[in-house]
Amino acid sequence: MPAVPILRWLPAYQRSDLGADTIAGLTTAVMLIPQAMGYAMLAGLPPIHGLYAALAPLLVYAALGTSRHLAVGPVAMDSILVAAGVGAIATVGTETYVVIAAALGVMVGVVQAGLGFLRAGFLVNFLSRPVVSGFTSAAALIIAGSQLGHLLGVELPRTHHVHLVVWKSLEQLATWSWPTIAVGVTSVAALLILRAKWPRFPGALFVVAVATLAVWGLGLGEAGVAIVGAVPAGLPGMQVPKIDPVLLADLLPLAATIALVSFMEAISVGRVFATVHRYDILPNRELIALGFANVAGGFTGGYPIAGGFSRTAVNVRAGARTQLAAIVTAGVVIVTLLVFTGAFYYLPNAALSAVIIAAVLGLIDIRGAMEIFRVKREDFALLVLTFVATLSLGIQYGILVGIGASVLLFLVRTTRPHFAVLGRIPESQTYLNIARHPHAKQAPGIVLVRIDAQFYFGNVSFLKETVRGVIADAESPVRYIVLEAAGVNQLDSAAAATLAELNDELASVGIKLVLTRVKGPVRDVLHRTGLLEKLAAEGRIFMSTHRAMEVLRSGAALPDLSPPADDPRAPSDRVGCGMLNQD
Incomplete structure (x- = not known):
């Protein structure tokens, strides 16, 4: 052009x-x-x-x-x-x-x-x-x-x-x-x-x-x-x-x-x-x-x-x-x-x-x-705030207040992202939010959770506190925390370090952290921290959530997914015998 x-x-x-x-x-x-x-x-x-x-x-x-x-x-x-x-x-x-x-x-x-x-x-x-x-x-x-x-x-x-x-x-x-x-x-x-x-x-x-x-x-x-x-x-x-x-x-x-x-x-x-x-x-x-x-x-x-x-x-x-x-x-x-x-x-x-x-x-x-009020009350509150600020402070400052409040609301939403405990829909391989689907069944001793946001320094504390909360609220002793990561597109160094800390903290009380459906960019960051190889060596990374739940429910020994020491493949390709190479 x-x-x-x-x-x-x-x-x-x-x-x-x-x-x-x-x-x-x-x-x-x-x-x-x-x-x-x-x-x-x-x-x-x-x-x-x-x-x-x-x-x-x-x-x-x-x-x-x-x-x-x-x-x-x-x-x-x-x-x-x-x-x-x-x-x-x-x-x-x-x-x-x-x-x-x-x-x-x-x-x-x-x-x-x-x-x-x-x-x-x-x-x-x-x-x-x-x-x-x-x-x-x-x-x-x-x-x-x-x-x-x-x-x-x-x-x-x-x-x-x-x-x-x-x-x-x-x-x-x-x-x-x-x-x-x-x-x-x-x-x-x-x-x-x-x-x-x-x-x-x-x-x-x-x-x-x-x-x-x-x-x-x-x-x-x-x-x-x-x-x-x-x-x-x-x-x-x-x-x-x-x-x-x-x-x-x-x-x-x-x-x-x-x-x-x-x-x-x-x-x-x-x-x-x-x-x-x-x-x-x-x-x-x-x-x-x-x-x-x-x-x-x-x-x-x-x-x-x-x-x-x-x-x-x-x-x-x-x-x-x-x-x-x-x-x-x-x-x-x-x-x-x-x-x-x-x-x-x-x-x-x-x-x-x-x-x-x-x-x-x-x-x-x-x-x-009216449409915004019907769809999302938080957004309607932002509309009202901008409206009132513009009338009271003037047009120039009103738009700045609106932009500032919009950015603040965005930060609040990302620091407290949607977090769901999942259960299996009977006679299926589907796992859904138990808060929305009460008929979804949880496996005893296994807590399956999902975070629907990028994982970064701003929400690491929220993740740790939420995981601790679901463990405390579990009806039976927890043996596995399964984190479905399909909704996580990005991972920064602080979040990677927090996952490693969470893994060690859970291990100290006899609980194992398992990751499923980890995307390529996230997997690359975990590889650079060494956590990916560590979890793979203990069979705690799965591409399929259903497969992970089947293995954990069976009580069978977790498979060693780490590659041989002399594996010539590139670092991001080595972990998981090839099945983790998908993005």
Whole structure:
């Protein structure tokens, strides 16, 4: 595959796809333009910078991205993160704020591209589904709350505390702008109805156009309805954002957070449609593509971008087949910047806020939360923790709390893995968990146990204590502990040493440790410690659990499975007369 994806698909482009890609690009542009302006306002930027962020990044991603359908550009999540982070160090509406937001886009791009070149796409796996669900639901509420002031026509504090925003708005009840409320509420209602009844209809563009005409025709601007005002015409120039190096260091944690969150959003969306259309998304190349797209956006007056689900879905429904559709979309943005910016003068801020609110309401994942609650309560607790942390601490720290809790839960699960005592199902060679299958029978004097996890330094103590516990709970004196190791894929040096210690400890009280179904990588580690040869010499390693139980129940002498001293086979092949060579 060529290093630059466009060099692969463009020479092989089918002319029959041109019509579908053109229609899809035009359709997506109709949705993108009002959304981009609204999301820029959400980020604390003039609406025109949303269009800047919807130009160069689209062209760069079209050349470098591995998704045929992903529609990149401004998204709600990145926008609110920009507002929260940049708003803490600069005043909204100032040139400094705009420059810092652009510099942040470049930093996000550098982080993403760097991770891509380091092949660190696996990092997105730490954003588990419960974390993502809790985070996006809380973020949706914060985003909707941040737009309440524009809907009511009042100044409200920029905060992630939704209850505080609501309270402050009620305190200003006497100053509410009822014409603004009429425009905003009507716009939200119209968007929701259009999306429910006619999902393919360009509702956002229609509502924005009607609201603009209403403000112009009815003179609502003079009645207190805030409007966008003059929007500069022309294409953005290339410029490196210049900010204090100390400030760059302060922005790095925010840039890393946005880089991870936006990559997670883009790769999740891309994989959905790649699966449907049967092609592969390459995570590391996606990181590089998004990284260069963000750098391009920052150099042209934009701010951090990602792949949006709603626009990608529209792109796919409209028939997009390649990233040529994105190039068409960028072309429409260029024409808009050159010709139609004057049409935005009477565009009410309340209508743009309505576009944002209608878009983010779909992020509240109630159905997903209910499914997680039904499937795994621990995961639901993680979802709730992330949701509460995001609402109470803010979006940037909420996602970090969620990731930290997810990693902690993973560590807890691996340090206390599933451990089962097995019994034989009558008239069969099957051995199952006696806690789940009470009719499974245990052999007197033999305890068969199974551990379902990698065995490493973090869970060695748990294994030893559990084995001691099952011996103490046994109904008859124990002569053998049989460890079925089929579920053990990895073994580190600490775990190997612990097995040797456990073998000696059991031997001191007259109990023999027997291993069955040991996998090749685990067997290799045991060989290097000498324990494998020791157990094999005493016939205490079996490939078949049933065979081991039959031999132990019969009371026959255990077979010596160690090879002759002059056996020429490789170390990992020698033990067990060849029958242990299977992986």
